[in-house]
Structures are given as structure tokens and as C-alpha cells.
Amino acid sequence: xxxxxxxxxxxxxxxxxxxxxxxxxxxxxxxxxxxxxxxxxxxxxxxxxxxxxxxxxxxxxxxxxxxxxxxxxxxxxxxxxxxxxxxxxxxxxxxxxxxxxxxxxxxxxxxxxxxxxxxxxxxxxxxxxxxxxxxxxxxxxxxxxxxxxxxxxxxxxxxxxx
Amino acid sequence: xxxxxxxxxxxxxxxxxxxxxxxxxxxxxxxxxxxxxxxxxxxxxxxxxxxxxxxxxxxxxxxxxxxxxxxxxxxxxxxxxxxxxxxxxxxxxxxxxxxxxxxxxxxxxxxxxxxxxxxxxxxxxxxxxxxxxxxxxxxxxxxxxxxxxxxxxxxxxxxxxxxxxxxxxxxxxxxxxxxxxxxxxxxxxxxxxxxxxxxxxxxxxxxxxxxxxxxxxxxxxxxxxxxxxxxxxxxxxxxxxxxxxxxxxxxxxxxxxxxxxxxxxxxxxxxxxxxxxxxxxxxxxxxxxxxxxxxxxxxxxxxxxxxxxxxxxxxxxxxxxxxxxxxxxxxxxxxxxxxxxxxxxxxxxxxxxxxxxxxxxxxxxxxxxxxxxxxxxxxxxxxxxxxxxxxxxxxxxxxxxxxxxxxxxxxxxxxxxxxxxxxxxxxxxxxxxxxxxxxxxxxxxxxxxxxxxxxxxxxxxxxxxxxxxxxxxxxxxxxxxxxxxxxxxxxxxxxxxxxxxxxxxxxxxxxxxxxxxxxxxxxxxxxxxxxxxxxxxxxxxxxxxxxxxxxxxxxxxxxxxxxx
Ligand SMILES: Cc1ncc(C[n+]2csc(CCOP(=O)(O)OP(=O)(O)O)c2C)c(N)n1
Ligand SMILES: [Mg+2]
Numbered sequence: 261x262x263x264x265x266x267x268x269x270x271x272x273x274x275x276x277x278x279x280x281x282x283x284x285x286x287x288x289x290x291x292x293x294x295x296x297x298x299x300x301x302x303x304x305x306x307x308x309x310x311x312x313x314x315x316x317x318x319x320x321x322x323x324x325x326x327x328x329x330x331x332x333x334x335x336x337x338x339x340x341x342x343x344x345x346x347x348x349x350x351x352x353x354x355x356x357x358x359x360x361x362x363x364x365x366x367x368x369x370x371x372x373x374x375x376x377x378x379x380x381x382x383x384x385x386x387x388x389x390x391x392x393x394x395x396x397x398x399x400x401x402x403x404x405x406x407x408x409x410x411x412x413x414x415x416x417x418x419x420x421x422x
Numbered sequence: 423x424x425x426x427x428x429x430x431x432x433x434x435x436x437x438x439x440x441x442x443x444x445x446x447x448x449x450x451x452x453x454x455x456x457x458x459x460x461x462x463x464x465x466x467x468x469x470x471x472x473x474x475x476x477x478x479x480x481x482x483x484x485x486x487x488x489x490x491x492x493x494x495x496x497x498x499x500x501x502x503x504x505x506x507x508x509x510x511x512x513x514x515x516x517x518x519x520x521x522x523x524x525x526x527x528x529x530x531x532x533x534x535x536x537x538x539x540x541x542x543x544x545x546x547x548x549x550x551x552x553x554x555x556x557x558x559x560x561x562x563x564x565x566x567x568x569x570x571x572x573x574x575x576x577x578x579x580x581x582x583x584x585x586x587x588x589x590x591x592x593x594x595x596x597x598x599x600x601x602x603x604x605x606x607x608x609x610x611x612x613x614x615x616x617x618x619x620x621x622x623x624x625x626x627x628x629x630x631x632x633x634x635x636x637x638x639x640x641x642x643x644x645x646x647x648x649x650x651x652x653x654x655x656x657x658x659x660x661x662x663x664x665x666x667x668x669x670x671x672x673x674x675x676x677x678x679x680x681x682x683x684x685x686x687x688x689x690x691x692x693x694x695x696x697x698x699x700x701x702x703x704x705x706x707x708x709x710x711x712x713x714x715x716x717x718x719x720x721x722x723x724x725x726x727x728x729x730x731x732x733x734x735x736x737x738x739x740x741x742x743x744x745x746x747x748x749x750x751x752x753x754x755x756x757x758x759x760x761x762x763x764x765x766x767x768x769x770x771x772x773x774x775x776x777x778x779x780x781x782x783x784x785x786x787x788x789x790x791x792x793x794x795x796x797x798x799x800x801x802x803x804x805x806x807x808x809x810x811x812x813x814x815x816x817x818x819x820x821x822x823x824x825x826x827x828x829x830x831x832x833x834x835x836x837x838x839x840x841x842x843x844x845x846x847x848x849x850x851x852x853x854x855x856x857x858x859x860x861x862x863x864x865x866x867x868x869x870x871x872x873x874x875x876x877x878x879x880x881x882x883x884x885x886x887x888x889x890x891x892x893x894x895x896x897x898x899x900x901x902x903x904x905x906x907x908x909x910x911x912x913x914x915x916x917x918x919x920x921x922x923x924x925x926x927x928x929x930x931x932x933x934x935x936x937x938x939x940x941x942x943x944x945x946x947x948x949x950x951x952x953x954x955x956x957x958x959x960x961x962x963x964x965x966x967x968x969x970x971x972x973x974x975x976x977x978x979x980x981x982x983x984x985x986x
Contacts (some may be wrong), residue, residue, distance in 0.1 A: 283545060327727070
């Protein structure tokens with residue numbers, strides 16, 4: 261059965277490494293649903309967080325193949341029930357004098373913040389897990405979403421273990 | 423402190439890594455490297471096409487166990503290496519490919535002869551480097567050789583921009599290598615090994631399945647000892663040929679699409695496969711769901727990604743084949759002590775009778791010139807002691823079937839990629855690495871034309887390789903498929919009007935013979951072996967001879983088409 265997997269990969273922060281990793285996925289016919297990259301507390305090491313939809317057997321194979329890349333230092337498949345996951349989304353939505361108040365109301369219910377106000381639009385910033393993001397997106401759709409930008413998911417395991 | 427150029431540093435580091443020979447071809451951005459080579463005692467073999475350099479480095483590596491090195495210029499030089507690199511990658515061969523690159527400040531501008539070779543080769547190298555700072559040079563060279571030759575070996579490419587090979591560097595700069603993300607497992611888990619011994623003890627019909635990994639880890643000797651102590655028959659893959667003597671009673675030869683019938687039947691009947699350094703390629707397993715249905719599988723491999731990739735595994739053992747097999751042998755002697763059960767004795771009898779009933783056969787009494795006859799004669803006349811290279815096609819399968827390999831590194835053949843044009847340049851590499859051995863390329867008339875320009879390399883560098891062309895005037899293996907599965911519609915496989923091979927080799931300064939009759943085979947091979955030059959023998963064989971047995975693609979391996 262095919263399901264979403266969150267894979268967190270520690271890599272050497274060198275050029276070309278991201279291409280090697282994403283290439284490995286595409287070559288084996290996987291579509292990356294989301295991808296986020298940034299340095300860790302050690303600037304020589306980056307963390308790549310990938311969300312991939314795949315069968316368990318194929319994910320096992322691709323994780324093994326990832327391990328073979330020389331620049332890959334560590335791989336964790338995160339257990340969705342034991343992590344904190346976040347994604348930041350910016351939504352530009354149509355708004356005018358008639359709808360602005362309603363939209364602000366929705367934003368405040370979701371604890372989203374308004375980061376840009378113009379005559380005919382608003383930009384809303386929201387952080388959260390996928391559910392929350394999808395929730396606000398649904399409610400804003402009727403007003404007309406002009407543009408939506410997501411960072412891709414990042415995640416960290418709960419508790420003190422690394 | 424003295425300064426030297428990046429190119430001089432490269433040569434210095436290559437020497438420190440033990441490099442004795444480089445196969446290469448020059449061009450604009452590698453002139454600095456060639457200039458440094460001019461003063462070096464590293465031998466350079468000038469090929470006539472970069473593909474030849476990559477295959478020669480591969481053949482050198484396969485035949486010696488050392489890492490092969492090839493060198494090419496940027497752009498087209500580098501892209502010409504691709505097939506050779508992919509070939510080495512598929513068969514896990516240690517090769518270091520060095521390419522020149524345009525200067526660092528013009529990378530990314532589509533400069534003259536710029537190609538993103540690290541991008542292009544990412545999927546076909548074990549690792550690759552684009553050197554951006556001259557100070558990285560010593561460490562990268564050292565790392566490249568370390569990575570190429572350890573763990574599961576494979577090709578590593580180093581791309582060196584011209585300003586770096588021309589730049590200056592402190593002569594004594596030490597290589598500070600950092601491969602934190604690379605830690606192959608060499609020792610097998612002791613509990614898994616005991617588990618494996620228990621499975622062997624319980625088994626009534628065990629087989630060993632050995633592949634190229636046994637050669638890489640120099641484990642042929644311990645494999646043979648173990649098989650003999652435990653009385654377990656051995657099947658090999660194509661790249662595993664030679665790790666166990668074909669002449670042994672316990673040898674079942676190669677399994678798979680053109681494997682022996684008895685190997686394929688043994689796979690179907692066995693209750694335990696001890697797989698070592700193999701990857702269960704589809705050419706071996708046939709239809710996976712039907713493959714070895716009754717067998718427990720022990721899989722020993724240094725690459726954890728191979729375990730469970732194609733075939734479900736009961737006892738996985740990640741480790742170096744030689745280490746694991748020695749531990750397995752020790753534990754086996756402790757626990758089982760080489761005693762065999764009556765059931766296993768019956769299995770051995772069954773194997774012996776399969777071997778005699780289903781022996782490979784061709785029409786020996788025919789007056790026609792049969793390819794299998796030629797291969798048998800080459801075997802006899804070289805006493806099985808030559809290094810045999812092959813191209814790809816029917817002649818390759820006949821070689822695997824009819825030449826008896828008794829030692830590792832004596833069959834040099836493109837397994838995973840199936841590259842026509844590999845055998846001859848590989849033979850050049852093998853001869854350079856083994857000047858005292860007879861090196862023969864058993865070729866097809868199609869394949870030999872794919873790197874025919876290397877005749878010049880062999881002659882001008884005095885590399886006396888022998889080529890035996892099994893000339894059927896066809897792209898024979900494809901023709902065979904067309905005969906069996908496409909209604910004999912021989913679309914674009916007839917190449918009978920190609921060239922006069924004898925004149926061709928003579929034009930390059932080699933010696934040529936043509937053989938059309940059976941009774942000329944022996945004397946001509948003898949002559950060819952005695953001449954200290956490039957020799958080509960053009961055997962005009964029966965044109966539509968087929969390779970038997972044959973498992974049709976996608977069928978279970980006990981479903982074989984056999985000769986009448
Ligand atoms: C580079 C390359 N192109 C195409 C093929 C497909 N192919 C496999 S065997 C074969 C025929 C080879 O003909 P020849 O060298 O004459 O050998 P024969 O089968 O006749 O012994 C072909 C075209 C290949 N393996 N490699
Ligand atoms: Mg042919």
C-alpha cells in the first residue's frame with residue numbers, strides 16, 4: 261500500500277548534493293511531494309526533509325540507496341505519530357472592503373497573521389501541520405486565492421533523543 | 423616550500439595511490455596534465471577513442487584486481503567515457519575516471535567543450551567530484567581511489583578544471599581525507615552466521631550461488647574450500663564464472679537465460695540458496711515469482727541495498743564475502759563437521775545425474791563450422807589458462823558455456839550493461855595488466871566493429887591481444903530472438919556485407935587469418951597464439967546457429983527452449 265513517508269536526511273553541505281539526492285528519487289520513479297533544505301547547527305551539515313508517497317517496500321530500497329551516497333551522513337524515516345511537523349504557507353487572497361473583515365476573522369481563528377494588505381488583496385502567513393494549512397485553504401478558496409506558496413514540510417522527533 | 427602545478431600534484435597523487443598505467447586521450451583542457459605526464463614514469467596508453475580508454479581501464483581492473491584509470495578531455499572526451507563508466511558501474515568494477523573541465527570562472531556559461539560531466543555521471547558512478555579549489559586536489563584523489571576500490575567497488579569520476587591543473591599548490595600539502603558518510607560493513611554479524619549454518623544443517627538440497635562479488639573480495643579460494651567441505655554444488659552468474667572451477671563435480675556452471683539446464687533445474691528444486699556477491703539479476707532469475715519457490719535464501723553481500731531487492735531473503739548477512747565465508751566455514755566445521763545427511767547425499771546423486779543427462783550439447787558430428795567447437799578448441803589449446811574477454815551476443819554465451827573457467831579474473835565480460843564493443847579494449851587493458859598471459863577477445867562480427875579503432879592502440883603500443891571473431895554475418899543474438907519470437911523477420915540484423923576483417927587488421931599492422939573449415943580451426947588457433955602481435959582470426963561459422971538452452975524473457979527458468 262502506498263502512503264506518505266517523511267524522510268529526514270543529514271548531508272554534507274556541498275554543492276551538487278541535493279541534485280544527487282533528488283536525482284535518486286526521480287530515477288526510480290518517485291515523485292517528491294515536498295522538500296525542505298537548510299543548514300543545521302553545524303554549518304558543514306545540512307538537513308533535507310523529504311515527503312514521498314511510496315509503498316513500504318520501495319521506500320526501504322530507496323533509503324538503502326540513499327545510504328550509499330557518500331555525502332549522506334544519516335537518514336531517519338520519521339514516525340508520523342511521534343513528531344512535530346511544521347510548514348509555513350503564504351496565501352495571497354482576493355479581498356475588498358466587503359470581504360476583508362471576514363477574511364481577517366478566518367485568519368485570526370487559525371492564528372494566522374496578515375503580512376500584507378492592499379486594496380484588492382491580502383497576504384496571510386500561516387504555520388502549522390498539513391491539516392491546519394488545508395483547513396484555512398478551504399475556507400479562503402471561495403474568495404479567490406491568487407497565489408499560494410509553501411515551504412515544504414519540516415519535522416523533528418519528540419523527546420530528547422536526536 | 424616548493425610549489426608545483428595542480429597537474430603535477432595530480433600525477434604525484436596518482437603515483438602515491440599506486441597507479442602504474444593510465445588509458446587516455448588528450449584535448450585542450452588536459453594539456454597541462456599531459457605535460458606533467460611527459461616527465462612521469464606512469465605508463466600512458468594512448469587509445470583512439472575515449473570509450474576504449476574506459477573499457478581498457480575496466481579490463482585492467484577486472485583482470486588484476488587493481489583500480490583502473492582513464493583520462494579524457496572535457497566535453498566530447500568526457501561524454502565518450504560514459505558507456506565505459508556505466509559498464510564498470512553495473513558490474514561493480516573499480517575505475518577512476520579523470521576528466522578535464524573548462525576553467526572554473528566559465529563553468530555554467532556553455533563554454534567551448536563544456537559538459538556537466540558530474541551531473542551526467544551521477545547515476546553511473548559510485549561517487550564523483552568537481553574540484554573547485556586546488557587545495558582539495560590531494561584529498562580528492564586519495565578519496566577517489568579509496569571509494570572506488572573498497573566496499574562494493576565502482577567507478578569514481580574526478581572533474582578537474584583547467585585553471586586548477588595549471589594553478590600552483592604547495593608540494594607537501596597533505597591529503598586530508600574525510601569520508602564520514604562512507605563506512606562499508608566488512609564483518610558479518612556472528613548471530614546471522616550461526617543462523618546460516620543452522621539453515622545449512624537443516625537443508626536437504628542446498629546450492630551455493632556465487633557472483634562477481636566473490637571475485638572482488640578475493641574469496642574464490644575460501645568459497646571453493648567451503649563448497650568442498652560441505653559438499654554443496656555451486657552455480658555462478660556470468661560475472662561469477664571462474665570463482666569456482668567449472669571442472670569440479672560440484673560445479674553446475676552458469677544459470678539463467680542461457681545457463682545450463684542442470685543449473686536451472688537445480689535452482690528450481692533446491693531448498694536452500696547460499697547466495698554470495700550476486701544481485702539476482704533478471705537474466706538469472708527469469709520470472710521472479712517462480713524463481714526457487716521452495717528455497718530458503720541466505721544472502722551474503724557487502725551492499726545492504728542488494729539484500730531483498732529482487733528476491734526475498736531469510737538470512738541476510740551484510741559483509742565482505744571473504745570474511746563472511748571464512749567465518750561461515752569455521753562455524754560450519756564446529757557445528758556440522760562436514761557430515762552430510764542421507765538426503766543431501768541423494769541430492770548430490772541427483773545433481774550428478776542431472777549433469778550427465780542435461781549436458782550442454784551441439785551437433786559435434788556435423789561438418790559445418792560450429793561456434794561451440796571453436797570455443798572448445800580455444801579452451802584446449804590455451805589449457806584453460808588464458809584470460810578470455812568477450813563482446814556481447816551469442817559468442818559471449820557460447821564462451822560462458824563451453825570454455826571451462828577454473829580461476830577468478832579469467833573471464834572478462836560485460837554482464838550488467840551488456841556492452842557490445844567492450845571486449846577488445848578490455849582485452850588491451852587485461853594484457854597491459856598481465857603481460858605474461860595469453861589474452862583473447864572472443865568477439866562477434868557486430869561487436870568488434872564498435873571499437874575497431876583500438877586495433878591501432880594494440881599495434882602501436884605492442885599489446886599482442888588475440889581476437890577470435892565468431893563471424894556469423896548477423897547481429898546473431900538479436901537474430902535469434904527474431905527467429906524464435908518474431909516470426910523470423912530479420913529486420914536489420916544481417917550484417918554479412920560488413921568488411922573483410924583480415925584486410926582490416928592487416929591495414930592496422932596486425933595479422934589476420936580466415937577459417938571456413940572445421941579442420942583448419944586447431945592449426946590456425948595455434949598459429950595465432952604463437953605470433954607476438956595483434957592477431958585476428960575470422961571464423962566463418964554456421965550463420966544461423968542458436969544458443970541453447972534458452973529461457974524466453976519473462977518465463978520461469980525451468981521453461982527452456984532446447985536444441986533438437
Ligand atoms: C552497444 C550495444 N548495442 C546494441 C546491443 C544489442 N545487442 C545485443 S547482442 C547484439 C548482437 C551482437 O552481434 P555480434 O557481435 O555479431 O554477436 P553474435 O550475437 O552474432 O555472436 C546486439 C545488437 C548491445 N548489447 N550493445
Ligand atoms: Mg555476429
